[in-house]
Amino acid sequence: MPISWTCRCVFLVATALGLAIQGCATSTGSVARPSVQIVTREDTVLVRSPGTSPSFVVTVVARNQGSDSVYLSPCRAAAERLINGQWVTVYQPVCTGVGPLFTLAPGDSAVFPMSVSSFATVQATPTKAVVAPGEYRLIFGIGLGQAPRDPPSPGSYVATASSTFLVKE
């Protein structure tokens, strides 16, 4: 599809603005933020037990692209489904403690399965916000540095979204 000159101008201006803002942020010494790429190994996964307690398992691949160590946990995560054009949380794991923690040195990756089920939170969320076929993404709270000994204070994490994937019956 051809792109009009207007669109090209808007794109160029937006790109220039974006680069300028990024440059300013760099020059003022912005606080280090984790840089983690999260993708799912599968583009499409199938729902298990459709109609009763729907759930699915997806394989998560997290890669630390930054220059500092980071840590993440399947317990500090959420599954979001695209409902009417908006990402809605349909599942959050419930954990007794910190849960399994992965510390990733720069360049390291972690691969782990994540089970998503509406079982635990079905009564906690809006009626439509349950596990069902659709487009999904995962959100992880990423901490910067080595995994601490004690649970860190709230707000020590940066939410990072995975690539999207499809869930089908």
Add this chain to the structure above:
Amino acid sequence: MVRQSIHRFTALCCLGILAACAADSPPIGPKLTVNSQLRPATLDAPDVMASAVAGSLGRGEEDLLVRLENKLPGFGGLYIANGEVRIYMKRSAQSASVVRDQLVTFYSTHPNPRVREAVANLNRATVLPADYSLSELIAIENRVASSPVVLPGWIGTGASITRNRVVVMFKDSSSLAVGLQRMESIGVPLAALSPMVVPEIRTSSGYFITGYRPTGGGLQIRTENDTREPGIWGTDPKNGNPFYYTFSSTCSLGFNVRTQSGAEYFMTAGHCEVEYAGVNGATGDTAIQASRQSGGLIGTYVYNPPYDEGSSCPFNPATLTNFDFCTNADVALGTYLSGVTHVRKVGTSTYGGVNGYPGQITINNFWSINGVLSPEYVDSVMHHDAAKSGRTTGTTSGPIIFTVGPVSALICFSRADQVCNSRYILLRNATTVQAVSDAGDSGAPVFTGNPGTGAPYAAIGILLAGSHASSYPCTSCTFALARWDQIEARLGLGSLLPQTN
């Protein structure tokens, strides 16, 4: 700066109130031995007097009294008890009637009409023999407060008019014994002291994550055991110093409870010990509040009913196998070490968190508990939210989502010094609340206002598990709790009473 001033004022008020309230206790008179390296503190009394006359003493109403002493030598102050004015006079050189007349004249021009009203019957005042004048007491107080030697465990000092002594407060008797010796060495007459051992005074400077006595609901507790999991020596990367790293699990103290037979326990989540020991039903490990460096050991876990396992548990739709574990109440009890002070109260954050936000970890205060309520009553009859106070996210509150039902949760079934072995546990007959919690809040007290929305509070249960926010606000965050009735049934010790009195 303003807050510091307020804290200082509050501490001074507390000191004054403590001293006044203890007026009926006889002053303790330790053996009087003069071994002063400094001149006796009472010799500084003229300096105190001079400051009062110059208007620079800065003690408020006591400035007036010291100025009065300047006119009435030996005056030790006055106070009101049971509506009667009582006057301390050091010497008997002046008759009681002369003393009364001078005071009547003095107070007739007092600028505060409420004070004039309070001492209206001065002409019938009782004159008591004093050992010290007020300026001498203040001089002694000043010497202690600006002690050139360290007074370990010292909490506060203040002249007590009602006792005609200087109250010195220490956190324990051993500190007091050392303090008395050292005070004597700096010219303080021990006979002028009224020593007291009191809990450390705290205003709002406490944190859920630091050592706090007496212990109460919401404070951080750690599970450790050097025998089960010895620590390791490491090197601090910041300064290169060696340090001893200990393994532990971090949770929150739920409630201090007593049984009907009078046994006292602290309550928290059972998995606080299970996730430390990697043993289902583990007991015997040590509880620490808040850490070895801050607070220290408080007791030992004695009850931790093991979870049902495997085939005894229902089918898990997430794994298509049985749950690894299941329980009606994931709860543990511990006994306190002798001398560890604790109260059956619950702490709350300076600012609580609602609508998907965490609360602060600074403690506002510890509040009374006056009963136990079922989630059904709280939700359906009272229409109250449920609140929890934990070491990580402080006090948060929100609506009860369901009052009894199953909740699937992940648990690390492994020792704290090993990699997490993630397993599924079914929390049966649990209640869920829409509010923020996080790792470390396990065991936290869950409560609600009774009968209003503030204190006193009623216990509902203890926090077992929750969803952890990736960012805030987290309006989808929930936590699950063990109901009080399930806790009692699981432990089998009869009624567990969290009530303050």
